[in-house]
Amino acid sequence: MLPRSPIDPVGMTPEEFFNLRDLVAERTGLHFGPESRLTVERRLRDRLSALGLGSFLEYFQCLRSLSIPSEEWDEAIDILTTNETYFFREQAQLRAFEREVLPALRGQAKRRRRIALWSAGCATGEEAYTLAMIVHASGLFAPEPDGERRWDVRIYGTDISRRCVTAARRGVYGERSFRVTPREMRDKFFSRQSDGWHIADFIRDMCHFGQESLLDEKRSRLLGSVDAVFCRNVLIYFDLNARKSAIDAIYNRLQPGGALFLGHSESLLNVPTTFELLHLKDDLVYRKPEANREEEPRSGSFKVTTPSTPPPIRLLVVDDSAYNRRSIAQAFVDHPEVEVVGKAADGEEALKLVTALKPDAITLDLEMPRMDGFTFLRILMARAPTPVVVVSSYSQRENVFKALEFGALDFVPKPDRPDADTADLQREILQKVLLVRSLRPSFVHTSLVRRSTSGQFSPDGQPVRWTEEQPTRDRAYRFPSLVVAIASSTGGPSALMHVFGHLPVATGAAFVVAQHMPDKFTRTFAERLDRRGPVRTVEASDWDPVAAGTGFVCPGRKCMEMTRRGDQLHVRVMPADPGDRYVPSADRLFKSVAVLGPRAVGVVLTGMGDDGVEGARAIRDAGGLVIAESHETAAVNGMPGAAVRAGVTHEILPLPQISEYLANLVR
Numbered sequence: 001m002l003p004r005s006p007i008d009p010v011g012m013t014p015e016e017f018f019n020l021r022d023l024v025a026e027r028t029g030l031h032f033g034p035e036s037r038l039t040v041e042r043r044l045r046d047r048l049s050a051l052g053l054g055s056f057l058e059y060f061q062c063l064r065s066l067s068i069p070s071e072e073w074d075e076a077i078d079i080l081t082t083n084e085t086y087f088f089r090e091q092a093q094l095r096a097f098e099r100e101v102l103p104a105l106r107g108q109a110k111r112r113r114r115i116a117l118w119s120a121g122c123a124t125g126e127e128a129y130t131l132a133m134i135v136h137a138s139g140l141f142a143p144e145p146d147g148e149r150r151w152d153v154r155i156y157g158t159d160i161s162r163r164c165v166t167a168a169r170r171g172v173y174g175e176r177s178f179r180v181t182p183r184e185m186r187d188k189f190f191s192r193q194s195d196g197w198h199i200a201d202f203i204r205d206m207c208h209f210g211q212e213s214l215l216d217e218k219r220s221r222l223l224g225s226v227d228a229v230f231c232r233n234v235l236i237y238f239d240l241n242a243r244k245s246a247i248d249a250i251y252n253r254l255q256p257g258g259a260l261f262l263g264h265s266e267s268l269l270n271v272p273t274t275f276e277l278l279h280l281k282d283d284l285v286y287r288k289p290e291a292n293r294e295e296e297p298r299s300g301s302f303k304v305t306t307p308s309t310p311p312p313i314r315l316l317v318v319d320d321s322a323y324n325r326r327s328i329a330q331a332f333v334d335h336p337e338v339e340v341v342g343k344a345a346d347g348e349e350a351l352k353l354v355t356a357l358k359p360d361a362i363t364l365d366l367e368m369p370r371m372d373g374f375t376f377l378r379i380l381m382a383r384a385p386t387p388v389v390v391v392s393s394y395s396q397r398e399n400v401f402k403a404l405e406f407g408a409l410d411f412v413p414k415p416d417r418p419d420a421d422t423a424d425l426q427r428e429i430l431q432k433v434l435l436v437r438s439l440r441p442s443f444v445h446t447s448l449v450r451r452s453t454s455g456q457f458s459p460d461g462q463p464v465r466w467t468e469e470q471p472t473r474d475r476a477y478r479f480p481s482l483v484v485a486i487a488s489s490t491g492g493p494s495a496l497m498h499v500f501g502h503l504p505v506a507t508g509a510a511f512v513v514a515q516h517m518p519d520k521f522t523r524t525f526a527e528r529l530d531r532r533g534p535v536r537t538v539e540a541s542d543w544d545p546v547a548a549g550t551g552f553v554c555p556g557r558k559c560m561e562m563t564r565r566g567d568q569l570h571v572r573v574m575p576a577d578p579g580d581r582y583v584p585s586a587d588r589l590f591k592s593v594a595v596l597g598p599r600a601v602g603v604v605l606t607g608m609g610d611d612g613v614e615g616a617r618a619i620r621d622a623g624g625l626v627i628a629e630s631h632e633t634a635a636v637n638g639m640p641g642a643a644v645r646a647g648v649t650h651e652i653l654p655l656p657q658i659s660e661y662l663a664n665l666v667r
């Protein structure tokens with residue numbers, strides 16, 4: 001058979017896709033939706049060439065004739081799964097494990113003097129070794145002077161990929177695996193050698209790795225009983241039936257009272273189980289019930305609340321207008337998910353009520369007597385960080401963004417006319433308050449955007465080498481080396497300020513932003529981004545030239561695309577189409593940027609929904625780069641989480657490292 005030309009690649013028919021998808025799901029539990037057909041086709045195409053096959057039907061028949069494990073199944077699994085991980089990932093969960101769960105597990109296991117942890121879906125071993133380092137550093141299992149027998153501590157790591165298991169056993173890592181690792185932990189538990197960082201032998205000896213599918217309960221029995229399971233960002237690749245089977249296997253392996261850690265985009269919703277939900281100080285964890293439910297929890301056991309339905313969000317309304325307080329509270333009358341627990345007329349009264357009532361969320365006016373909203377925010381975020389939704393008029397646009405920098409989660413514009421209909425305002429406030437349910441459990445909205453006063457930045461946040469240049473639209477055109485398209489929604493303004501504030505003074509890249517935001521606010525926001533860093537940023541106008549060192553924010557209630565005219569790039573600003581689910585549409589922006597191929601970079605930051613997924617897929621398919629914000633810093637993990645689950649991302653990074661990554665990329 002003659003090989004196909006690179007310009008005539010093998011295509012995958014829908015029938016071939018469904019046959020392969022169902023076979024992979026049956027053998028591995030991995031599930032791919034119809035939207036993944038092009039991704040699966042692209043990833044598996046090289047295997048056809050390697051095996052000399054002429055169609056995906058032949059490849060399907062090849063896989064069907066083989067069993068797992070086999071060399072070709074290993075190749076297919078490695079290609080279809082993403083194994084992006086690093087040490088000390090999702091630090092809020094690790095704090096909960098270290099400070100609350102691990103001491104409790106020690107108490108439960110004290111008589112048997114044995115503790116076992118299972119990293120299910122361990123990839124290349126970073127998670128399992130992280131657990132070993134935490135256990136060792138805790139000192140909880142060190143030899144005791146009273147002569148009791150030594151603790152037997154074991155960490156098991158399993159993965160369906162043979163290549164990953166081999167890498168985990170080797171225990172040698174590059175710099176990228178240490179992106180959030182405390183330096184003292186790296187220096188203590190690793191040694192630098194010519195081929196990378198080698199894990200210490202005493203940590204390696206605690207860990208045992210094996211190739212295993214979560215759905216193969218017979219093999220998982222070989223692990224014996226375990227005290228805690230980390231199965232993070234694994235279930236998102238399974239369909240419902242596979243999730244049920246995996247959870248059953250985990251449940252059967254756990255000791256009574258054992259803990260289950262899932263990824264922040266995962267839950268046991270729709271999975272029949274008797275796991276209890278633990279509300280810990282730093283995060284949420286599931287626990288297998290203890291054997292004797294009639295007894296009081298044992299000493300050291302972590303406390304559990306298991307509400308059949310979540311308790312209502314406790315809301316504090318802060319506004320100096322009695323009419324506004326009544327109007328906002330009216331939006332939540334008889335609403336089962338929100339309870340207005342208090343009202344305050346100024347910041348001083350609000351601080352007292354925060355201490356007394358401990359609300360879950362706050363709506364805040366900014367202009368108030370005695371203590372204004374800004375002072376209240378500064379004190380609140382220092383003493384008791386709480387999600388805050390600012391309710392402010394269009395005329396106070398600058399103040400709104402100042403409040404977001406001080407730590408507010410989001411804002412709602414209220415009409416300037418006193419006779420305006422309040423129904424729309426009430427609905428929008430309700431929607432924003434309900435977002436509290438979607439915040440990451442460890443949400444503390446510290447002001448990431450405050451500028452460091454060292455290095456190349458001055459205390460007011462301006463680059464030291466800043467020189468006034470001509471306005472963006474009048475400068476001589478220079479074609480950008482890269483175009484970075486950024487999508488964001490709730491929590492996005494602060495995240496974007498952080499990103500733009502850390503860009504290098506001299507950059508050849510251009511930046512285009514689709515931030516879900518009401519009209520009349522985007523121009524002010526663009527001006528703040530312009531002041532924050534060296535990229536000359538404006539609210540986009542139709543046919544603005546996209547040049548090196550420029551940035552554009554899509555106007556509210558409009559959509560923005562990029563196009564090429566002659567030897568220049570331009571933005572097109574246009575009304576939303578009837579089919580646009582989000583306005584501005586990140587999907588439309590990303591798809592238009594994808595035509596640049598390797599010069600296109602897509603960044604998906606915090607926000608509700610899944611805007612940007614299809615556009616990110618287009619950028620990736622065209623050879624560009626896609627970055628998503630990780631669970632650790634995304635205030636709301638809807639948009640970045642959807643991109644990760646769709647398998648369209650190359651990098652999954654916390655916000656500070658996105659800023660650092662982009663700064664290095666666009667120099």
